[in-house]
Amino acid sequence: MNEFELIHRLIPTLPTNPSVRVGAGDDCAVLDLGLPDAWLLFKTDAVVEGIHFPADTPPEKIGRKALGRCLSDIAAMAGTPNSALITLGLPRDFEASRVEAIYRGSNELARRFGVAVAGGETTTNPERVWISVAMLGTVAKNKCVLRSGANPGDAIFVTGELGGSRAGKHLDFEPRLLEARWLADHFAIHAMMDISDGLAGDLRHLLHASQAGAELLADAIPISPAARRRAQDGRSPKTPLAAALTDGEDFELLFTVASRDAVPLVDAWKQQFPEPALHCIGKVLAEPSVNLRTRDGVRSLTEQGYVHFL
Amino acid sequence: MNEFELIHRLIPTLPTNPSVRVGAGDDCAVLDLGLPDAWLLFKTDAVVEGIHFPADTPPEKIGRKALGRCLSDIAAMAGTPNSALITLGLPRDFEASRVEAIYRGSNELARRFGVAVAGGETTTNPERVWISVAMLGTVAKNKCVLRSGANPGDAIFVTGELGGSRAGKHLDFEPRLLEARWLADHFAIHAMMDISDGLAGDLRHLLHASQAGAELLADAIPISPAARRRAQDGRSPKTPLAAALTDGEDFELLFTVASRDAVPLVDAWKQQFPEPALHCIGKVLAEPSVNLRTRDGVRSLTEQGYVHFL
Numbered sequence: 001m002n003e004f005e006l007i008h009r010l011i012p013t014l015p016t017n018p019s020v021r022v023g024a025g026d027d028c029a030v031l032d033l034g035l036p037d038a039w040l041l042f043k044t045d046a047v048v049e050g051i052h053f054p055a056d057t058p059p060e061k062i063g064r065k066a067l068g069r070c071l072s073d074i075a076a077m078a079g080t081p082n083s084a085l086i087t088l089g090l091p092r093d094f095e096a097s098r099v100e101a102i103y104r105g106s107n108e109l110a111r112r113f114g115v116a117v118a119g120g121e122t123t124t125n126p127e128r129v130w131i132s133v134a135m136l137g138t139v140a141k142n143k144c145v146l147r148s149g150a151n152p153g154d155a156i157f158v159t160g161e162l163g164g165s166r167a168g169k170h171l172d173f174e175p176r177l178l179e180a181r182w183l184a185d186h187f188a189i190h191a192m193m194d195i196s197d198g199l200a201g202d203l204r205h206l207l208h209a210s211q212a213g214a215e216l217l218a219d220a221i222p223i224s225p226a227a228r229r230r231a232q233d234g235r236s237p238k239t240p241l242a243a244a245l246t247d248g249e250d251f252e253l254l255f256t257v258a259s260r261d262a263v264p265l266v267d268a269w270k271q272q273f274p275e276p277a278l279h280c281i282g283k284v285l286a287e288p289s290v291n292l293r294t295r296d297g298v299r300s301l302t303e304q305g306y307v308h309f310l
Numbered sequence: 311m312n313e314f315e316l317i318h319r320l321i322p323t324l325p326t327n328p329s330v331r332v333g334a335g336d337d338c339a340v341l342d343l344g345l346p347d348a349w350l351l352f353k354t355d356a357v358v359e360g361i362h363f364p365a366d367t368p369p370e371k372i373g374r375k376a377l378g379r380c381l382s383d384i385a386a387m388a389g390t391p392n393s394a395l396i397t398l399g400l401p402r403d404f405e406a407s408r409v410e411a412i413y414r415g416s417n418e419l420a421r422r423f424g425v426a427v428a429g430g431e432t433t434t435n436p437e438r439v440w441i442s443v444a445m446l447g448t449v450a451k452n453k454c455v456l457r458s459g460a461n462p463g464d465a466i467f468v469t470g471e472l473g474g475s476r477a478g479k480h481l482d483f484e485p486r487l488l489e490a491r492w493l494a495d496h497f498a499i500h501a502m503m504d505i506s507d508g509l510a511g512d513l514r515h516l517l518h519a520s521q522a523g524a525e526l527l528a529d530a531i532p533i534s535p536a537a538r539r540r541a542q543d544g545r546s547p548k549t550p551l552a553a554a555l556t557d558g559e560d561f562e563l564l565f566t567v568a569s570r571d572a573v574p575l576v577d578a579w580k581q582q583f584p585e586p587a588l589h590c591i592g593k594v595l596a597e598p599s600v601n602l603r604t605r606d607g608v609r610s611l612t613e614q615g616y617v618h619f620l
Contacts, residue, residue: 003431003432006406006409006410006432007432009406009410010409010410010413013410013413013414013417014413014417014426014427014428015417015420015421015425015426015427016426016427016428017392017393017424017425017426019392019393019426020393020426020428023426023427023428023429024427024428024429024430025429028429029393029395029428029429031392031393031426031428031446033345033348033350033392033446033448034345034346034348035343035344035345036344038343038344040343040350040446042393042395042428042429042444042446043395043429044354044395044397044429044430044431044442044444045397045431046397046399046431046433046442047433048399048433048434048435050436051433051434051435052433082327082329082341082343083327083329083330083339083341083352085339085352085353085354085444087354087355087356087442089356089358089399089435089440096316096319099316099320100319100320100323103320103323103324104323107323107324107325110325111325114327115325115327116324116325116326116327116329116330116333116341117324117325117326117333117334118324118326118330118333118334118339118341118352119333119334119335119338119339119352119353119354120334120354121313121354121355121356122313122316122317123356123357123358123361123362123440124358124361125358125361125399125435125438125440126360126437126438127436127437127438128435128436128437130399130433130435130440132354132356132397132442132444134352134354134395134442134444136341136343136350136352136446138343
């Protein structure tokens, strides 16, 4: 049983209450606690030494990554982050100066986005460091974007370039908060999520939530220079396209808009954001299959995103 | 450097913003996100196998404890819990049925208090299980009780009985949510916290936040039958009183009220709550020292609460 199958079994058992607008299964939980025009976004995300970062990672970058992953999930709902709590699991001999460096990394990123670090705790985990970040944000009720709103005929977009994140981007990616809010403010974004487990897997999650399928254009998928380099020099056994589809930890936005909005969106984006580039990579279909159109024809997209096995 | 010294160094470096009413250092962070009459309470707490529970603990009890600790912190502010996110760190071979059992334990307790489990995630931690719970609650602005409001002359109260929690209570304690809200609704509670690290240590935290001292009456400190049994049969090297002062994980309420409220409070409590019992254990002093009055006289309270060493 992988993580997604287990989650599928657990979700129906979870207690709920009237404040829950969206529970488990989207990028953030969405809660109505009585704010006049806004919902709360609530998210946790953890990184573990040896799983999400190598043991020799500079501690500032660990702290930055842990906080950035939650920021990316707030962005995926077109939200504004407000505050975070940081929980550290640490071996007993972990130096206090390294704890301070972890906090420097998360504090710096938090400060740039106006996020308060309102507390947290440290606890013992003898074998390895882990960091769990809990984050609160808000989103205007009429601007919240879920995974479930994609419609047949929608154009599918991604920001930035995909694949090869392990070469460095997984530690110093830019959460697309400003871009996501601008998108929701200026266009009717039907569905959105961030790409954390690879385009192939995450697109499936979005399409599953939207009860739809898609056709991707292989030539339109933006492949990062890092993915090309890693394929060329043999550090990755994947083709650059496979890396872009499956590597994960891109932390770019994946979203859909009505096809009539696609060209105006691309034009307005270029005016607004010199970078990252915006790429239309395919379209949403009514049938649930996911296909890839290459120069050789159309084939089923068999690539899988990163799957967390228990 | 222990956890408290490190936290003391980290707190001034944490980014803040105008929504933060109380940041790191109280039982929960207190946030003003624009609710007309209420503040948000935001808390995370983690438990780790081998540190907070033995490896052979029934998984339902692990889930219950992890969620209950956060509920106890919401109670400490006189708040009402709303929703939780549960993050699990799991060895790769951990059975899905045990994950489901962990969730059963937390779900059952959550349901009893109207708390939604609105999501979370599982991640890999190869050597041992950990659970990090993030919780959101609310509290009426005029009812929120901090650690910092104790005044000289206040009577000091604790609920229930202290010490010997390891005999079982640490897994199946009752978060004092109803009791804490009743207290804040009916009396001017000056300062409150939950006892998680032992009365001796936690009282010092409350007094430090309130810039005050205290005199405790040794004979008035309620010692649990478990603490007495563990001292008698040699499972604990501590005297029963030392256990009540230092064992930790009691998850009872510690609070102060003006001395004139002490007798009316005790009377009203007995009417309202057949259990737990309420105990007046001493008084707040202006001088910062903490003393213990025994039958042999007054001595400085040298006992320490549980200190988390890094």
